Amino acid sequence: MKLIFLGPPGAGKGTHAKRLSEQLGLAHLAAGDCLRKQIAGGTALGLQAKDIIQRGELVPDDLVNRMMEEEMAGAMKEYRGFILDGYPRTMNQAEALDLFCAQKNVAIDAAVNFRTSEQVIVERLGGRLICGSCGANYHRTNIPPRQEGLCDRCGKVLTQRKDDNPETIKNRLAVYRKETAPLIDFYREKRILNEFDGDQPLEALCAQLLTFFESLNKTLR
Ligand code: ADP
Numbered sequence: 001m002k003l004i005f006l007g008p009p010g011a012g013k014g015t016h017a018k019r020l021s022e023q024l025g026l027a028h029l030a031a032g033d034c035l036r037k038q039i040a041g042g043t044a045l046g047l048q049a050k051d052i053i054q055r056g057e058l059v060p061d062d063l064v065n066r067m068m069e070e071e072m073a074g075a076m077k078e079y080r081g082f083i084l085d086g087y088p089r090t091m092n093q094a095e096a097l098d099l100f101c102a103q104k105n106v107a108i109d110a111a112v113n114f115r116t117s118e119q120v121i122v123e124r125l126g127g128r129l130i131c132g133s134c135g136a137n138y139h140r141t142n143i144p145p146r147q148e149g150l151c152d153r154c155g156k157v158l159t160q161r162k163d164d165n166p167e168t169i170k171n172r173l174a175v176y177r178k179e180t181a182p183l184i185d186f187y188r189e190k191r192i193l194n195e196f197d198g199d200q201p202l203e204a205l206c207a208q209l210l211t212f213f214e215s216l217n218k219t220l221r
Pocket of ligand 1: 009086
C-alpha cells in the first residue's frame with residue numbers, strides 16, 4: 001500500500017502516520033523528519049535546509065525530490081509499502097512523484113487529506129513537544145507524556161521545535177495555502193482523494209483511518 005498524507009502543518013499527519021505505519025507494516029517517510037536528520041548530521045543538504053525551515057519556507061523541490069526518491073526506493077526493498085508524510089508539498093513535487101511511480105511501475109493507492117481548522121492548528125502547534133532522540137510526538141495538554149517533560153519511550157528530555165513559534169507558524173500556514181492546498185484538487189481529479197476531519201480527537205480519527213486502510217488493503221490484495 002502506498003499512501004500520501006496531505007494537510008496543513010499541525011493536522012496530525014505525523015502522529016497518525018507514525019501509529020498507522022507500525023500497525024500496517026508500512027515505512028513512514030516524513031519529509032520534515034528526513035530534513036531534520038540531515039541538519040543534525042551536518043550534511044550539505046542539512047546546511048541548505050536549516051535556515052529555510054527556521055523561516056517556515058519550503059526547501060527547493062529538486063533537493064526534496066532527490067531525498068524522497070532515495071527514501072522511497074529504500075523503503076520499497078524493506079517494506080510492503082509506505083506513507084508519505086509532508087511530501088509532496090508543491091505541484092512540482094507531485095509531478096516528480098508521478099514520474100518516479102511511472103518509472104518504478106508502482107501506483108499511489110490513496111491520498112488522505114486531513115481537513116483541519118486554523119484555530120485547531122495554532123493550538124496544536126503551540127503545544128507540540130517532540131523527543132529529539134526517538135522522534136516521538138506529544139502535546140502539552142492533548143497528548144501529555146506520563147512524566148512532565150520526558151519522553152515515554154526513551155526517557156529523554158522533550159523540546160519544542162524551533163519552527164513551532166507564532167511567527168513561523170503563520171508563515172508555514174501561508175505557504176501551505178499557496179503551495180500545498182492545490183494538491184487536494186490534483187488528487188481529487190485522479191480519484192484517489194479521501195478526506196477526513198482532522199479536528200477530531202486523536203483516538204476517534206485513528207479508528208476511522210484504520211478501518212479505511214484495512215478495507216483499502218483488502219481491495220488491493
Ligand atoms: P509540519 O507539517 O508540521 O509543517 P514538517 O516536519 O513536515 O512539519 O516540515 C517542517 C519544515 O520542513 C517545513 O516547514 C519545510 O520548511 C520543510 N519541509 C518539509 N517537507 C517539505 C517538502 N516536501 N518540501 C519542501 N520543504 C519541506
